[in-house]
Structure formats: structure tokens, C-alpha cells
Amino acid sequence: MPRVLAPVEVGLGESAALGPGLLTDRFGRVHRDLRISLTDKCNLRCTYCMPEQGMPWIARDKQLSVEEMARIAGIAVAHGVTEIRLTGGEPLLHRDVVDITRRLASLPGAPEVSMTTNGVHLVKLAGPLRDAGLTRLNISLDTVDRDRFRQLTRRDQFDAVLQGLDAADEAGFTGTKLNSVLLRGVNDDEAPALMEFAHGRGYEPRFIEQMPLDAGHTWSRDTMVTADEIFAALTDQHTLTPVPHRGAAPAQRWYVDGTSAMVGIIASVTRPFCGACDRIRLTSDGQLRNCLFQRGESDLRALVRAGGSDQDIAHALGVSIEQKLPGHGVNDPGFIQPERGMSAIGG
Secondary structure, eight states: OOOOOOSOOOOTTOOOOOSTTTTBOTTOOBOOEEEEEOOSOOSOOOTTTOOSSOOOOOOGGGSOOHHHHHHHHHHHHHTTOOEEEEESSOGGGSTTHHHHHHHHHTSTTOOEEEEEEOOTTHHHHHHHHHHHTOOEEEEEOOOSOHHHHHHHHSSOOHHHHHHHHHHHHHTTOOSOEEEEOOBTTTTTTOHHHHHHHHHHTTOEEEEEOOOSOOTTOOOOTTTBOOHHHHHHHHHTTSOEEEOSOOTTOSSEEEEETTSSOEEEEEOTTTSOOGGGOOEEEEOTTSEEESSTTOSOOEEHHHHHHTTOOHHHHHHHHHHHHHTOOSSOOTTSTTOOOOSSOHHHHOO
16 A cells, blocks of 8 residues: 655664653643554445455555564553554454453553454454453444444444444443444434434443545545534434543543433544644554654554664654644645555554
């Protein structure tokens, strides 16, 4: 897959001022959240994410090994990362997902290890992942209608997801979030139903504006359901009260109907929250990205395989973060969508 490389040259043995400020960028944002994409492959083909066929997958020899992944993560944790989110593609497709989880959860510093998944394989993996130290799940579900699920994902896996939700509950996961993307004319009428479904299971629903990160580059503002529209659909039937102290969280949250139940909306396009962003991303082929919409990448895989020291890798992290822009630029006239789609970057 073609990529534009960031102008980051990190030589072996290069010195760096390593310390508390390593993960702080020029704008004072401290980066505590590392997203690691385990694979670019997925067992669904959601229409807003990738085409049904013809995806160019990352070659196996280009993918990070378990040891390489754990080493990079360990260095990030040593310099201040406190949360690691495993993503994809679909992370449960990685054959070593349980081992990876165990290694990351056992790192010195005890980072919180969570996961974003479509839930299809949770039936067999929820228990082992919980035992390995996974703390929390974000599960993607865009509809509570079986036929619409097949239309949106191009796969007949609705029952498998429901069974996966049951398995996650039985394994003892709490604080589960249900992620939903609404598409105009497809499932944009389901916000209240999805919230009711999530609350009925003790989950927190999260509605995410569709972002220009699809592999087919077909994103359009005309089909994106905005945060204002989602909020209007929910408040037509419910009373929403703002939850204070958002911090670096991507979602703006509300209490529902005076209860402790909450709902969140992630408005990456219409209400960017870049000023508080604390996230960096590592792709399955070892490329570091300081922003989801970044067009450049820093090649940590090459650095690791060339014999780079832990200090070299830490320096590369610091250089990438130092170059982070103040915002993602999606609403700028000259914005160009990244070559990679979300499935290859990791959410």
C-alpha cells in the first residue's frame, strides 16, 4: 500500500533528552494513549470502511512480530503511556491476540489494556482475553436490525456478534462501550434504538461521525450524519445533561433522563477535539502515526530490525510527537485524505 513517509530521520545511537517531556508535543499535549493495530484484516466489510473485495493486505514479513510489538509498547509505557488500545482491522483475527494482551498487561507500569472489536469472535476469546489482563471492550455495532447488519457489513454475522456480547458479559467485562456509525438513509433512524439496546445491557453507547478514512475513499459530507443530528434524534425522546470534565476523551458525554446512564458522541469532523488529543498510533507493520489523519509515518519497524536501541526507539517516538500538528485539518480547503484507510491505521 503506498504511503507518504514523514520527514523523520532517526539514526542509530542518536542521543535524545529522554524523560517526562518525551511524549509532550509543542502545544503542551501529553500523550498517554497508545493505539496498536494488530492486523489490517477484517472479517466484515462495512460499507463506510472498506470495499467488499480487492483490499491489498499487508505482507506477513512486513508485520511486527509479537516481540517487536511488545518491545515498542514497553518503551512507550516506560516514558508515560498509561493506556494501550488494541485495534485493527479486527484484532481478534490475530492468532496471537491473547499472548499479545498478556504481554502488554504485564509490562512494568501496568498499563490499562483495552480493545476495539466487532465482537464476532468474542464467543471463543472473551474469557481468555479477560484472563490475560484485558480490562475493557469497545464493541462496534451499527444497527440492531439483522437485515441492516447484513447490508452494512456485507456479512451475515449479526447472531455471532450478539453471542459475543453475551460471552463478554459472562467473562466479567464491565464498562463496555458500544460504538455506532450512522449513515444517512441507511441507519440514521436508529440512534434511540441503539442507545436503548446498549443501556439494556449496561453498556455506554457511543455515536461516531463517519470520518474520511475509508479504504475506498468514497467518504462524503452528504452521507455523514452529524453530531448535531444525532443529538437532536436523541433529545427528541430523552433529556440529556452534560457530563462535566471531558479531559482528553474523544467523546462528549451526557447523562440520560437524570440517571447515571450515559451516551457519548464523537464528533471528529464537525467538532474537532484536537486541542486535547493524547493519542498516538502504531500500525501492524510498525509505522508510528501521531494523528489518525496524518499522511506521514515514522518507520519504527525498520529501526527495530536495524538493531536500534531502546533509546533510539524512544527518540523516534519523541520526534514524531514533536512534529504533531495542532489539528487534523479535515475541514481545511486543502485537506487530502490519508492513503491508508482506517482498517490499516487502527482506530
